[in-house]
Amino acid sequence: PAAAIQIKQGEAEPDLAELEAHLRQHVYATHIPTMWKFVPAIPKNTSLKTDAAAVRKLFEDSAAG
Numbered sequence: 001p002a003a004a005i006q007i008k009q010g011e012a013e014p015d016l017a018e019l020e021a022h023l024r025q026h027v028y029a030t031h032i033p034t035m036w037k038f039v040p041a042i043p044k045n046t047s048l049k050t051d052a053a054a055v056r057k058l059f060e061d062s063a064a065g
Contacts, residue, residue: 003033
């Protein structure tokens, strides 16, 4: 699994180790992302819903480069 995370403007990126530790207390280990990407905005489609294909592309671009 992967996670694209939008940080509020003016907030610092969280420490990934702390974020992962927090998730391990609340979700199954199989649901913990193995790839993380901090983005200025989550891609949206014309209906203003999360554009899953565009989010997937964020991670494909990272893997290719």
